[in-house]
Amino acid sequence: MAAPATKPMTAAEIAAAVGGTLSGDGGLRVGAVAPLDRAGASDLSFFAHAKYAAAFEVSAAGVVLVTTALASSAGQCGTRIIVEKPYDALVALLPRFYAVPAFEPGIHPTAVIAAGASIGANARVEAYAVIGAGAVIGDRAWIGSHCVVGDGVSIGVDSRLYPHVTAYPGVRVGERSFIHAGVRLGSDGFGYAYRDGAHQKIPHVGRCLIGNDVEIGANCAIDRGSIDDTVIGDGTKLDNMVHVAHNVRMGRLCLIMAQVGIAGSVRIEDGAILAGQAGVTGHVAVGKGAIVANGAAVYGNVPAGETWSGFPARPHRETLRAQAATLKLADFMKRVERFMRGDTK
Numbered sequence: 001m002a003a004p005a006t007k008p009m010t011a012a013e014i015a016a017a018v019g020g021t022l023s024g025d026g027g028l029r030v031g032a033v034a035p036l037d038r039a040g041a042s043d044l045s046f047f048a049h050a051k052y053a054a055a056f057e058v059s060a061a062g063v064v065l066v067t068t069a070l071a072s073s074a075g076q077c078g079t080r081i082i083v084e085k086p087y088d089a090l091v092a093l094l095p096r097f098y099a100v101p102a103f104e105p106g107i108h109p110t111a112v113i114a115a116g117a118s119i120g121a122n123a124r125v126e127a128y129a130v131i132g133a134g135a136v137i138g139d140r141a142w143i144g145s146h147c148v149v150g151d152g153v154s155i156g157v158d159s160r161l162y163p164h165v166t167a168y169p170g171v172r173v174g175e176r177s178f179i180h181a182g183v184r185l186g187s188d189g190f191g192y193a194y195r196d197g198a199h200q201k202i203p204h205v206g207r208c209l210i211g212n213d214v215e216i217g218a219n220c221a222i223d224r225g226s227i228d229d230t231v232i233g234d235g236t237k238l239d240n241m242v243h244v245a246h247n248v249r250m251g252r253l254c255l256i257m258a259q260v261g262i263a264g265s266v267r268i269e270d271g272a273i274l275a276g277q278a279g280v281t282g283h284v285a286v287g288k289g290a291i292v293a294n295g296a297a298v299y300g301n302v303p304a305g306e307t308w309s310g311f312p313a314r315p316h317r318e319t320l321r322a323q324a325a326t327l328k329l330a331d332f333m334k335r336v337e338r339f340m341r342g343d344t345k
Contacts, residue, residue, distance in 0.1 A: 007031075009096060011063045014044065015081045017096065018089040023071065024079030030062045033090065033097055044093070046086035047073070065089050103142065111143075120157070138175065150186070156212065170224050174212035174234070182219040185210065189223035189230075189246025189264060202226060204246060211235070217242065217258070226264075233270070245282070257294070269304065278313075 009017070012026030034043040036052060039061035046065040047056045056064070056075045064077045065086035083089045105122040111129045113119065120139035125131065129143045132151035137143060141155045144163035149155065153167045156175035161167070165179050168186030173179065186208035192199040206225020210232045216222070217240035223230055225247045232244070233251040239258040244250070248262050251270035256262075260274045263282035268274070272286045275294035286292060287304030296313040310319035 007096060008042075009044075009093075011079045011081065014063060014065075014093065018065070018081065018083055018092060020065065020081040020083040020089065022079075022081055024063075026079075028062055028079050031097065033094065034061070036061060036064075044090070044097075045077075046090045047075075048086040103140070105140070108145075114151070126163070132169070144181070162218075168208070168224065170207040171210070172207065173210045174214065176212055177210055177214040177216075179210075179216045180218040180220075180240075183216050184221045185216075186224040187221060189226055191226055191246060191264070206230065206247065211252075214238075220244070223248075223264075228265075239276070251288070 008029045008031035010026060011022060011024065011028045015022040030042050030044045032043050034045055036045050036047065036055040036059040039045040039059055041060060041062045043061050044063045045059060045061035047070055048067055050070065053073055056073055059075060059077060061077050063079045063081065065083055066080050067086060068082055071080055071082045103124065105124050107119065107125045108127040110127045111125045113131045114133040116133045117131045117135045119125065119137045120141060122139060123137050123141045125143045126145040128145055129147045131137065131149045132153065134152045135149050136154045138155055138157035138159065140158050142160040143149060144161050144165065146164045147161045148166045150167055150169040150171065152169050154172045155161065156173055156177065158175055159173050159177045161179045162181040164181050165183045171186040188204040191202035191204065193202055204224050204226050206227055207229045208222055208224045209229050211234035213235045214232055216238045219240055220238055220242045222232065222244040223246040228247040230244060230246055231249045233254065235252050236250055236254040238256045241259050242256050243261045245262055245264040247265040250268040253271050254268055255273045257274060257276040259277045261279045263280060265283045266280050267285040269286065269288040271289045273291045275292060277294055278292045278296045278298065280286065280298040284298060284301050286302045289305045290302045291307040292298055292302060292313060293307065293309035293316065296309050297311045298308065298313045302308050307316040308314060309316045
């Protein structure tokens, strides 16, 4: 978590940092970031879309990042910094205002480190963490309190496991990856064979492989493979509460939003986006750069570069046409009923 603001900046310093054009008092100092409706005289805010014009008009923000098109909008804020993309500029400024959490290497005395585990240089292992036999913790990796890193697990250089993460044996996490609180990596997939009047468990012997520069949100569950591996590609980001089933292979730079469910053996290619609460049935493919809209239910392959939506999912324009037809159905049925009664009016 970011610490409280530690280094106020003047409007002139902000403009120079983001390459913006200053309008107003360059000496005005602000020390924190806030949205328009909560910002005060010592805060920096941003105004990037005309739909927030009413909020901007009454905002008490000291300095506002604003687009060229909106720079002359009516408002109380007299110190404005004109930039092409205010939100991007704000994101670039956040590290200047807020301190990065201090990283202090070391192993807490309550941590349990099994024989044969390897702890890299300047790594941090917090209170009550458990590191299994043969596990490898990379240089400067950060293992949060109450984490369980199973036997033989590998955690890469500069990666971080937040508190209460569990990594089962067979998990490998790459470099500079962030695994948030409550994530379960490498649990068994949902696989059973019905024999002798009961659901017999299919052993899962595959691995769970997390690439470099991956971020996995809180309380996600990523299963190990059955006989294959489950793979999350480099640079991919998962929001909170995502489930990835056994044998899924996810490419590079994908974005998976909250509460998405991905069934077994799905292939998700590079750059694909799955929006919130989308569901993907097993053994299908989502093509490179494809977008699956929120709430969509995918039962077949989604071609590369296309946007699909709906239940069941289909190309987005088809879904919109189907929804428009549904809205007209009630009126159509009334006309049919009048016709059946012989009412020609």
